[in-house]
Amino acid sequence: MRQTSKAQRNRRRVTANIHDVAKRARVSIATVSRTVNRIATVDPVLANRVWKAVDEVGYVPNTQARALVSGRSRILGLIVSDITNPFFPELVQEFENLAVAQGYEVMIGSTSNDPGRTESLIRRMLQRSVDGVAVMTFGIDQEQVHKLVGPEFPLVFSDAGPDRPNVRALKVNYGEGIRQAVQHLAALGHRRIAFISGPLRMRTAVTRRDAFRKAMTELGLVAPGLYIVEGDHKMEGGKAAMEKLLAQAELPTAVICSNDMTAIGVLHALDETTLKVPADISVVGFDDIRLAQFMLPPLTTVQMSCKELAAAAVEALRAGIEPDHPQSPQKEWPVATRLVVRRSTGFPRGTLPALGKASAGRGRAKARA
């Protein structure tokens, strides 16, 4: 008959626990806990003994147990729409650095703009009891998230009204950057400026498009409906949208894109024609991903600093989570944008002949302004 002892029951413990430290420092586990959590009332002599013991036995507090009893996991959820869009990894990295610096871990998920994925992602995050979630999808259905989480759950959205008690919003100033872009093009002499938007069910895509329209109007330019084409914030969509523009009777002399990936698709579409960038057509992106400066030609684009965005997101989340955060009541967090001029924009050529899509691989001459 097997002897069923305590020892047998134990799965092999690999790390030291609070009792080991307590024994070694000749104090109670309460004192160890208080010391480790930097509660000020611990006698410095004991605290020293504790820290020494911690070091000696290599004690690392068990996060699961901590979370279990405290009800806080120190995990931040970060939801992005498409991790394979280079903007997001940059954002993720910044976010993570900041979160880790504050003692948080980050749980990342990308939704691919699929409500099903979004729902399961939120559920998974809730199940891991994240302390709060930043939704940086630029256009998720906010309602969907609200339905899944409690009314007091700390939430941060990029671009949305903070209509709930513990919801904060990142207010990206799209208007400013896009106005700068339009102004830049207008100053160069462009009049026929097209815009390729993101998928219009995304709130942000609509916001950017509207900012474009507004900027055009303010400068006394017209943005004909045919010059506003819907893309998908990906290279494929940018390419397709540009091809649509190319099929029109009168070509635009400049194209502003709702993000950089779209602009890359546009460059690609233009490469298959005889049109040169920027001599025949200027292209402006949005985001300023690192890749933008490595495009051929380097992309003029509206910079939305993901450092700034990440910082605002982390702080806004902390404001919702930590009861004594200084900016706790603040509900809106501004994020700036600004134009970065590179080499994909230039003076427009005189009047262009209407021109369909040229066959790919034709010889062409390329010259820069």
Added chain:
Amino acid sequence: MRQTSKAQRNRRRVTANIHDVAKRARVSIATVSRTVNRIATVDPVLANRVWKAVDEVGYVPNTQARALVSGRSRILGLIVSDITNPFFPELVQEFENLAVAQGYEVMIGSTSNDPGRTESLIRRMLQRSVDGVAVMTFGIDQEQVHKLVGPEFPLVFSDAGPDRPNVRALKVNYGEGIRQAVQHLAALGHRRIAFISGPLRMRTAVTRRDAFRKAMTELGLVAPGLYIVEGDHKMEGGKAAMEKLLAQAELPTAVICSNDMTAIGVLHALDETTLKVPADISVVGFDDIRLAQFMLPPLTTVQMSCKELAAAAVEALRAGIEPDHPQSPQKEWPVATRLVVRRSTGFPRGTLPALGKASAGRGRAKARA
């Protein structure tokens, strides 16, 4: 005087727990637990009652408590070297999909090839008691990881000898893909083929370079030392390396790059000269990131399927974690590579004059083969 009751002590519980379910189903918590964990010995009648109750109270098992008692967190660690390199987000996404399908969560971290970051990352993962870690950095110091984790800890490396009990290795067949690339170029008539490696402290970078040398030798070609330049697996390094090659007396007619980002940097460097791709010089990448086909011209590259890689990583990890995984003893997991020919490679032009770096922005003619 405040009444310090049990009720007060409780932080507001927001989700139902196992006791609520047990009460409602009129069974013990043990039965609930067994039902939820699909232990077969539960009477179907009771099981039904339990499932019904679970549904009614909206019970979701608390992951922290589960992890605490079972010692398994159902979190997989995934370490990549640089999340902003587009190859990795693609890998991350695949990995995550597969892991989630198996009921795991993923904790991601990128090291930026910094040993300090690597160490803190591993520590953080251990603190969150991940069940295993896949190290896909293509060149991390394996020793560093071994020093931090216990000897039995489930680990998967891309490219490394499985010299420890619970370590598995993904064996990417670099040789095959690179051989195909060299062969492709040789068949087109190239003889002077250069190679831009990754940072040589990365094991994988060395492996790829050696594969290149071997392939060259096998085909009776020589790879002079001057034609092998070190890059950094980023665009910047690719650009710098290409500039080094351009400074040489006799230019190569083709360049193979250790990854696609390097190739993008190369294209960029060449764009600032009068040399055309592929007419004057052919360029081959490695990885086949999605962006590769959107380069100008679309990049011929060696595909390393990140789907395949992710699948191998997840399965290898599971083999190390789950005691009854079918492929548990398998130590090496093969991953194939193959050449994808696009438009950045072509026939070499006749003998080229030695040519330094031309000034940027010079007019140039571009023609495709």
Added chain:
DNA sequence: GCAGACACGGTAAGCGTTTGCCGCAATCAC
């Protein structure tokens, strides 16, 4: 010198699970 106040450390009660052990009831062999 003594009562009261105060500071600080220890005890123990949870947090929400999993799981070994035990006991009850039902089944079976004879």
Added chain:
DNA sequence: GTGATTGCGGCAAACGCTTACCGTGTCTGC
């Protein structure tokens, strides 16, 4: 009808931590 066997559910003990409460020791004021 009895005793042995089996199946299955409940009890309770962990897992490692935080923290309310309490007790002890020291200090202060009179």
